Amino acid sequence: MNPRRHDRSRALQALTLGAVGLLLTSCAAFHPQRIQVAARVTQTLPPSAVVPGASGAAVPGSNSKTVFVPGRGGVLGGKANYASAPGVTANAINLGIIVPMDGPAAQLGRPLYRATQAYVNALNARGGIHGRLVQLFLQTACINCEDENLLAAKALVEQKHVFAIVNTYMNTYAFGAALNYLNQQHVPLIEGWTGIGPESETWSADQTPWNVYYTVRNEDAVQIYADWLDTVMSHWASAGKLPFPNNPHWVATVGLDVTQDRKRAAEFKRVWEAKGSGYKVVSQQYVAAQEEVVTRMDSFISAMKNAQANGAFSASNITMVFGMQAANRNSWHVPWVSKSAWGKAATDTCGSACNGGFTDNNGWGWSGIRTPQMQQYLATMQRYFPEGATYADAQTLGGWIGMMAFEYAATQLGADLTRPALINILGNLHNFDTGIGAPITTSPADHLRMGQTMMLQICHNRFWRMTNWLSAGGSMARVSNNGDCGWGY
Numbered sequence: 093m094n095p096r097r098h099d100r101s102r103a104l105q106a107l108t109l110g111a112v113g114l115l116l117t118s119c120a121a122f123h124p125q126r127i128q129v130a131a132r133v134t135q136t137l138p139p140s141a142v143v144p145g146a147s148g149a150a151v152p153g154s155n156s157k158t159v160f161v162p163g164r165g166g167v168l169g170g171k172a173n174y175a176s177a178p179g180v181t182a183n184a185i186n187l188g189i190i191v192p193m194d195g196p197a198a199q200l201g202r203p204l205y206r207a208t209q210a211y212v213n214a215l216n217a218r219g220g221i222h223g224r225l226v227q228l229f230l231q232t233a234c235i236n237c238e239d240e241n242l243l244a245a246k247a248l249v250e251q252k253h254v255f256a257i258v259n260t261y262m263n264t265y266a267f268g269a270a271l272n273y274l275n276q277q278h279v280p281l282i283e284g285w286t287g288i289g290p291e292s293e294t295w296s297a298d299q300t301p302w303n304v305y306y307t308v309r310n311e312d313a314v315q316i317y318a319d320w321l322d323t324v325m326s327h328w329a330s331a332g333k334l335p336f337p338n339n340p341h342w343v344a345t346v347g348l349d350v351t352q353d354r355k356r357a358a359e360f361k362r363v364w365e366a367k368g369s370g371y372k373v374v375s376q377q378y379v380a381a382q383e384e385v386v387t388r389m390d391s392f393i394s395a396m397k398n399a400q401a402n403g404a405f406s407a408s409n410i411t412m413v414f415g416m417q418a419a420n421r422n423s424w425h426v427p428w429v430s431k432s433a434w435g436k437a438a439t440d441t442c443g444s445a446c447n448g449g450f451t452d453n454n455g456w457g458w459s460g461i462r463t464p465q466m467q468q469y470l471a472t473m474q475r476y477f478p479e480g481a482t483y484a485d486a487q488t489l490g491g492w493i494g495m496m497a498f499e500y501a502a503t504q505l506g507a508d509l510t511r512p513a514l515i516n517i518l519g520n521l522h523n524f525d526t527g528i529g530a531p532i533t534t535s536p537a538d539h540l541r542m543g544q545t546m547m548l549q550i551c552h553n554r555f556w557r558m559t560n561w562l563s564a565g566g567s568m569a570r571v572s573n574n575g576d577c578g579w580g581y
Contacts, residue, residue, distance in 0.1 A: 157523040157531070160500045161465055162211075163218045171507040173223055179255030180509050185224045185502065187212075188248035188257040190241060190270070193232035199437055200262045200487060203480060205230060207488035208259050210476035211495040221502045222509075229254055238266045245270040249279055256514065258498060259491040260284035261305065265350060268293070275302045280515045283494030285540070287352040294352040299539035304518045306493055306532050308455035308545040313431070314356060315564035317405060318363045320450060320547050321429040323568040324579055325403050328427055333581040335426060336400040341371040344396035346415055347407025349378035356407040356431060364405075375399035379411055389418040397424040409433035412449060413442045420445040427580050429547075434486045439553045446550040448580030450558065455542035456493060457528040458557050459484035465496075465527030485555070493529045497521070530561055551577035 173182040180186070189208055191201030209228055216225045229252045231244035241263050248254045256279060260267060265287040274281050281303035286293050293300060295310055308316075321343065329340045336342065345360055347353035361373040377392040379385050393415060396404060403426050404419070406412035412430035419425070433451040442449075459466060459481075469492055473480035480488045501517035502509055519539055524532040530544035544561040556576040559569060570579075 157525050159525045159527065160496060161527065162215065162468060162496055162499055173507045176508055177255055177510045179253050183224055185221060185226050185509065186229060186252060186254045187226060188229045188231060188252060188254035190231045190233050190244045190257065190260045191262050192235045195234065197235045200235065203487040204259055204262055204491045206477040207473065207480050208491045208495060210472050210480065211492060213476050214472045215499060221499060222506050233263060235263045236266050238269050241266050242269040242273060245273050249277055255511065256280040256282060256498070257284065258282045259494050261490060271300065271303060275300050278302060278511055280511055282498055282518065283490060288350050291351065291355065295355045297538040297540045302515055304534065304539045306497060306529065306542060307540065308530065308542045309540055310356065311359065312543055312564040313452065313545060314359045315363055316452070316545060316562050317429050318360055319568050321403050321405060321427065322367065324427045324450065327579040328581050331581060334402045335424065336402050339400060340402060342374045342401050343403040343405060344375035344377065344399060344401035345373060345405045345407060346377040346392055346396065346411045348411065349380040353407040354378065360405050374401050385410055385414050389414045390422060393418040393422050393424060397422060402426055404428045406430035409438065409451070412451065413438055413446065416442060416449055417445040432486060434548055434555060436483045436485060439550060439555065442550065443553065447552065448577040449550045450580070451548055452545040453548055454486055454490060455530040455545045456486060456489040458546060460557065463527035469528060489528060493526050496526050549576055
């Protein structure tokens with residue numbers, strides 16, 4: 093193996109970003125003892141009912157849709173609870189969560205943990221699931237430390253004896269070893285996956301037999317990114333704003349040099365160039381090491397500009413944030429579209445350089461769409477975690493959807509709650525409507541299945557919803573807002 097390539101691969105494994113991603117200055121020192129002795133955190137805030145009223149069955153809607161409202165999944169009677177599985181007793185269900193709670197990445201991990209704990213508090217205030225209260229065990233792990241995430245998973249399974257693990261998606265790029273361990277132990281992982289490793293785990297819809305991740309499917313997302321960038325660039329061209337008007341469909345891509353981002357960039361190139369003879373990806377840049385996002389981003393942007401690209405697709409949220417800053421320094425003003433850079437961390441990091449940049453919401457909803465479930469989310473956050481109501485984004489809504497799916501599946505099983513039965517339900521949802529995110533349809537061959545997402549825009553340090561739900565190959569209609577940055581020029 094090429095030594096330089098090996099060194100680069102090791103560097104890549106040390107580079108990770110959460111769903112909204114921030115550049116981290118360094119990986120926190122590995123502290124096995126800290127992980128092993130991490131205490132269970134449960135009921136951190138006083139529980140009280142959020143939505144009063146009796147529980148009822150999940151509401152079947154039209155076209156075989158199941159509309160689920162937390163607390164209304166029904167209570168199965170007859171059989172008494174018993175210790176049906178590891179981490180399950182007659183009175184309790186133990187769940188685990190792994191997020192960064194200290195260091196620079198705490199601003200990613202803490203909101204996700206607090207939102208998950210708030211859901212648990214409200215769930216227990218309603219009496220739990222079939223009379224079992226949920227206990228949430230917290231393990232903290234550096235988001236770009238593979239060994240630390242693995243040890244955290246082992247601590248939860250072997251010491252805390254959890255039934256399942258939820259909401260690890262902030263630690264995606266360093267979760268390969270932990271995911272493999274959970275599969276070996278047959279422990280369900282809900283709302284978690286990995287970004288480095290075999291394509292079956294980093295890209296393919298089937299994922300693994302024991303994990304589900306409810307987000308927009310990769311192929312669908314890339315088609316939407318390409319169609320949206322094409323739409324935006326047509327408006328720039330009509331306004332005479334493209335820097336290289338002789339080649340109005342030339343674009344460039346940039347991303348991290350990891351399995352997932354390379355696949356996403358390659359798929360974007362295929363989709364873009366299939367649009368017609370004038371459509372061309374003229375430059376593809378890959379950031380090989382963590383420090384290069386800051387120290388060499390100008391050189392990557394210079395290469396994209398010199399190739400006369402009129403638009404940019406970022407396969408990673410972090411390369412959009414630092415890429416747009418570098419583009420601003422290099423006077424390369426073009427439309428940008430990125431894979432899910434949705435979060436307060438992105439707006440706080442990028443500033444005015446990101447004005448007009450487009451990203452998506454992972455299929456995880458928008459707080460301004462006030463369905464009963466979103467109202468319930470906002471009320472719960474206001475009671476237990478007010479910042480989660482003010483900043484409803486990928487750091488909170490994705491975790492909320494994961495917990496909704498868990499509650500629904502566990503409620504269906506009643507006293508006979510087992511790991512295989514739980515993952516069987518989670519992996520066979522049909523048009524499952526959370527009222528927050530896009531509908532979910534899964535199968536044994538597809539554990540990664542939302543078919544829609546929304547495009548958002550960063551403008552003046554906040555996000556604006558640019559579209560309604562978009563589907564691959566569908567219309568790319570824009571929603572007008574007073575105060576957004578228009579088409580970005």
